[in-house]
Amino acid sequence: MVMQRLSGWGRTAWTVADLVHTTDVDVVRSTISTAGERGVISRGLGRSYGAAAQNAGGIVLEMTAENDPMGIDADFDPLTGLLTVASSVSIDAILRMCVPQGWFIPVTPGTRFVTVGGAIASDVHGKNHHLDGSFGQHVRSVTLMLSSGEVVELSPEQNSVWFWATIGGMGLTGVILRATIAMLKIESSRVEVETVRLDNFDAVCAAMSADGSDDDYRYSVCWVDLLATGASMGRGVLTRGDHAAANKVDNKDPLAYDPRLTVSAPGWVPNGLLNKWSIKAFNEAWYRKAPSKSHIGLESIPAFFHPLDGVNRWNRLYGKQGFIQYQFIVPLDRTDVLRKVIEKFSAAGVASFLAVLKRMGPQNKAPMSFPTEGWTLTLDMAAGISGLAELLSEVDTLVLDAGGRHYLAKDSHVSAAAVRRGYARIDEWMSTQEEMDPIGLWRSDLSRRLGLVDHRRLL
């Protein structure tokens, strides 16, 4: 038994669990059969920010295949673009394999260091949600181990209720073993990107609305400066684009793909490095760096999709205190709430290094999937700010009163009541979850805090 201290990517709320690293189905089965009443949860690359992949006092199945000497456990058909892959494989590995063959992952979050299992369990979304939906819409089938040890095949056609309960199910329906994903055809490894600087929050919202030109671009996201005040409040840099055609790239090999980690954040960063002043300076520079007139250029996949991955372990930049990421969504007509939230954080002097706004498309069929038609705002902040619990609770109320909700893969603080209010289909999901896991084996720190599964069920 290896007792290990674990946290999410935000490096807060550490707890100790029995960590079992495996990608072997038989080991998974024998491990879950030995579990006690604290249960089991699976963990991938630990990129969810809060406690989704932690299980205090229980077992955490770490299913990653980063350094697998056998190579990627995947079966890819470059004719159809169907990729059948082990859940432990990362999007990074998939891109390395598929981009040179002319295929891209249909949905990528802001980091490529997530496993397929994690991407499905969190039903991750990317800059193309307004047109392409979230990860789950591109999954053709999932192979899942239930708490009984039985392995089942789920797809939108076969066992569809169980399939959609697993998409966005936070790993609480079973251990995802394999999945088949419909990949996206690309001609080059470059993205044609239009960059526009927007003077204030109204301009940001107008530019991204559906009646604007947002739907003409596959990818669209806006970085927002939360520290700008007065007339510049909520100013931003909007970037949108699509995969570039081969003839736009003057390169011998238009599909060449070579992502690199450039620098690594050291382990000794003090708590206060990212503060109101340093972030203000960064924001000013970032805003000024963007051209004032609309500009079109070519960017690489890592630069456009995964800029933070360039700094290895960037989560250390907040120091030992860690940080939290706050992501919520509100309906399209509630930009007033976005504004109020921004003002509230700004008035409290909370500086956010990353603040990103995106307009999301319609919701998929998964009851616990986060994205729904509306605006999603993502910001991060140091966990040690005093009075943060009270401030966040006020913001939560604003979001929930507007009919919004919080993204569980990012969450590290909301209450059980907040999830019940935000996710209208939670009872339906919980009864499916109980049907799939009658003994109540799957548990995580997140599920305990949010009451996602009934913890009175005994093993």
Place this chain on the structure above:
Amino acid sequence: MKNGVGVAQNIVLFGGTSEIGQAIIQKLVKPGVSHVVLVSRDIDAADVQIADVADRYPDLEVHHVRFNADDSASMVHVVAEVVQQVGDIDVAVIAQGVLQEGVDYYADPAALQSVADVNFTGTMVLMYALAAQMRSQGYGKMVLMSSVAGERVRKGNPVYGATKAGVDGFALALDHELVGSGVSVLVVRPGFVTTKMTKGMDKAPFSTDAETVASAVEKAIGSSRTVIWVPGLLQYMFLILKNLPTAVWRRLPL
């Protein structure tokens, strides 16, 4: 567990009528706390004090468990009862204690026994029971109300001082034993605190109040500190007092 902003879900106060304990609970209850359990001999007295916290947080559930702090044999059962009611114990504030200033232990040796049972034996048994529970949870924090009185035991109240010296040392060693388990202990050493326990006594230098102690605990609970002194200056004062030659120490009007 605690959440990402350091708020524990379930908080338990042993010695539910303790003023310092109650003050600590008031500080620790924030948005995100689900359950507070008051463990005390006198449930009604504990309830009166917590009432305004419960008013501020309508979603908070307040529970009561009865115990006799001098009945060390019952502690395992008491912890089990708390777990039965709320599930995990994320933070346990251990604040039961008796002072008995001015008792003539020559005339009343039985009184000595009860001080030792509450402050020392009962507290140790309780902390072992909590340690076992928290270990199985993979997370937990115990906050022990110790005292500067244990640093160098005074002639004025040798029994109280000795029990605090004992339990303080025990708690530090327990924290050491728990390294790597996700469980830790915070030992709080206040100086003279003006509460009902010290009512009628002359104030000692550097006296403090329950509110100040509670703020210090709130600050320290999210850190990796094992010991705090309230006020902080006492740490240096006792460094000196502890190392004074006996002849000098005995002349001090303490």
